[in-house]
Amino acid sequence: MSPNRSETLSWHGGSDGHLRLIDQTKLPVNLVTIDCRDVETIWEAIKMLRVRGAPAIGIAAAYGVCIGLQKPVDSVAALRQQLSDVTDYLATSRPTAVNLFWALDRMKRRAGTLPAASSVQQFRDALLAEAEQIHAEDRHVCHAIGHHGAQLLQPGTGVLTHCNAGGLATSEYGTALSVFFTAQDQGKPLHVWVDETRPLLQGARLTAWELMQRGIEATLICDNMAAQVMREGKIQAVITGADRVAANGDAANKIGTYSVAVLAKAHRIPFYIAAPISTFDLSIDSGDAIPIEQRDSREITHGFGRQTAPDGAVVYNPAFDVTPAELIEAIITERGVVRPVNRDTIANMIGNDEHVMR
Numbered sequence: 006m007s008p009n010r011s012e013t014l015s016w017h018g019g020s021d022g023h024l025r026l027i028d029q030t031k032l033p034v035n036l037v038t039i040d041c042r043d044v045e046t047i048w049e050a051i052k053m054l055r056v057r058g059a060p061a062i063g064i065a066a067a068y069g070v071c072i073g074l075q076k077p078v079d080s081v082a083a084l085r086q087q088l089s090d091v092t093d094y095l096a097t098s099r100p101t102a103v104n105l106f107w108a109l110d111r112m113k114r115r116a117g118t119l120p121a122a123s124s125v126q127q128f129r130d131a132l133l134a135e136a137e138q139i140h141a142e143d144r145h146v147c148h149a150i151g152h153h154g155a156q157l158l159q160p161g162t163g164v165l166t167h168c169n170a171g172g173l174a175t176s177e178y179g180t181a182l183s184v185f186f187t188a189q190d191q192g193k194p195l196h197v198w199v200d201e202t203r204p205l206l207q208g209a210r211l212t213a214w215e216l217m218q219r220g221i222e223a224t225l226i227c228d229n230m231a232a233q234v235m236r237e238g239k240i241q242a243v244i245t246g247a248d249r250v251a252a253n254g255d256a257a258n259k260i261g262t263y264s265v266a267v268l269a270k271a272h273r274i275p276f277y278i279a280a281p282i283s284t285f286d287l288s289i290d291s292g293d294a295i296p297i298e299q300r301d302s303r304e305i306t307h308g309f310g311r312q313t314a315p316d317g318a319v320v321y322n323p324a325f326d327v328t329p330a331e332l333i334e335a336i337i338t339e340r341g342v343v344r345p346v347n348r349d350t351i352a353n354m355i356g357n358d359e360h361v362m363r
Contacts, residue, residue: 013173014056014064016137020129021075024068028055029173033214041065044073044091051098051105054205058174059248059284060143063104066095067136070112074129081121084128088116100296101257101325103249103286107362108139140176146281147178149339151187154244154279157335157342158188158195163240165198165231165269168259169211170246170279180246180279182215184337189221197223198240200231202259204304204322228261235272243269244337247280254330254346255292256280263326266333275334282338282355286362292327300324 014026017040024041030053031037039055041047047069050056056065073091078084092109099105115135119128158164164185171182178186188195197216202208209225216223226234234240243265247256256262256278269276289295302320306312314320335344336351343350355361 013061013176014068014140016068016071016133016140020071020126020133022071022133024065024072026050026056026065027173029057029211030055032173033210041069041072044069044094047072048095048098051095057207058170058179058246059102059104060146060175060180060281061173062099062102063108063283064136064140064143064176066098066105067108067112067139069095070109071129071133071136074132078125081119081123081125081128084125085116088113088132099298101248101298103362104281104283107283110362111135111139143176143281144178146283146339147172147175147180147183148187150180150279150281150337151178151183153339153342154181154184154277154337155187155191155193157275157277157337158184158193158242160193161195162242163196163198165200165234165240165243165265166212167200167208167228167243167245167262167265168202169207169215171212171215173211173215174246179215180281180337181244182212184244184279185216185221186219189219194222196239197221198231198234199223199225200228200261200265201225202261203228204308206309207259228264231265232268232272235268235274240272240274243274243276244279245277247278247284247336248325249289249295250278250280250285250336250351251289251291251295252285252287252351253291253348254333254336254343254351255295255327256330256333256336257292257295257297257325257327260323260326263328263332266328270332276328276332277335277337278328278333279337282340282358282361285351285355287352287355288362292329295325295327297326298324
């Protein structure tokens with residue numbers, strides 16, 4: 006994000022503080038922030054995509070745990086029950102983005118390491134410190150992804166991206182967009198082609214906005230124009246984010262990503278995923294087992310408040326699809342580039358990282 010813009014998420018105060026986040030449903034017309042002072046507000050913000058993008062959802066959930074522990078209690082035992090209740094509740098907000106569950110699990114593991122003699126205040130302070138650590142780590146991860154990804158692109162490359170995997174989806178630079186921002190920092194000009202990303206237009210509303218804030222040359226297209234732009238030779242690479250990567254390399258991302266990957270394969274254009282290690286879920290063998298969120302039909306029939314389909318129209322509205330590993334040229338992580346994308350290369354990259362879902 007531009008250094009002159011508000012942070013996507015920021016914590017204000019100590020263990021009795023609150024989370025402030027950009028309401029992304031108001032962009033690009035209005036830059037509005039929300040102060041989250043209860044768990045219900047954070048749950049609603051995640052569910053309704055006021056905060057979105059796998060890493061940002063994870064960070065918001067971690068801070069949500071801290072807010073959930075602010076209710077008065079007289080013992081650490083009662084606080085641990087609060088922790089269980091709030092993590093269970095936040096886990097129901099969205100099913101696909103693994104960072105949500107990764108962050109909640111990490112907060113619970115941190116609580117499990119605290120001495121039995123800890124006071125209520127020590128417990129709360131330790132959990133806030135863990136949430137802040139998750140937030141800080143994501144900034145480092147985003148920059149590292151950008152560093153590794155920028156090396157894959159030559160000056161003047163035309164790159165297509167789908168949905169939004171920028172600063173709005175993370176703590177700062179993003180994942181896919183971090184590659185573009187880092188290339189800009191290195192003096193390496195790119196031309197980014199932005200899918201508008203139906204039905205909620207995250208590409209048009211958010212990615213185009215972020216790229217314009219940074220002064221990066223970008224062109225917005227409808228989703229169904231990607232094949233034509235590829236055929237015209239204007240795109241030499243595709244880079245998207247991911248919300249969950251299975252053990253074999255199949256990757257779930259915003260609906261329409263699979264279509265882009267198929268088109269890229271047909272035009273012999275490399276398709277890259279940019280995602281942190283925390284987005285890998287080794288407990289899931291393949292993309293067939295990744296849960297796909299189904300969203301309200303009105304997002305299609307009444308998009309942005311205007312009816313565009315007849316009353317009673319039957320709607321199918323999956324929020325994500327899964328791109329098979331064989332269509333992915335490489336996965337760009339903070340530790341380097343996974344290539345070829347298969348079970349062995351992923352296992353070698355991740356090793357015994359205790360923070361990966363297994």
